[in-house]
Amino acid sequence: MARVRVDKQICISCGVCWAMASEVFELDPSTGKSRVREPYRKVDSEKESVGEIPEELRSAVEGAANACPTGAIAVS
Numbered sequence: 001m002a003r004v005r006v007d008k009q010i011c012i013s014c015g016v017c018w019a020m021a022s023e024v025f026e027l028d029p030s031t032g033k034s035r036v037r038e039p040y041r042k043v044d045s046e047k048e049s050v051g052e053i054p055e056e057l058r059s060a061v062e063g064a065a066n067a068c069p070t071g072a073i074a075v076s
């Protein structure tokens with residue numbers, strides 16, 4: 001398993017992450033920011049969205065993290 005975190009405070013809603021890794025990221029309609037999708041989402045607040053993803057999705061998520069223009073996505 002890998003942990004993924006979106007910092008909603010620096011997300012600018014560009015949509016790159018949900019375009020590149022739509023299995024994991026989606027638009028949070030209440031904030032307009034990115035969030036981790038169900039069933040991976042563990043924590044979701046105004047500040048952050050945190051989830052746990054299977055290893056097979058790690059490379060897609062790392063690609064989205066590298067492409068995020070504000071560095072809002074962290075994978076560990």
Ligand code: SF4
Pocket residue numbers: 006010011012013014015016017018033034064067068069070071072073
């Ligand atoms: S790529 Fe980064 S800035 Fe763009 S929507 Fe995703 S988290 Fe937000």
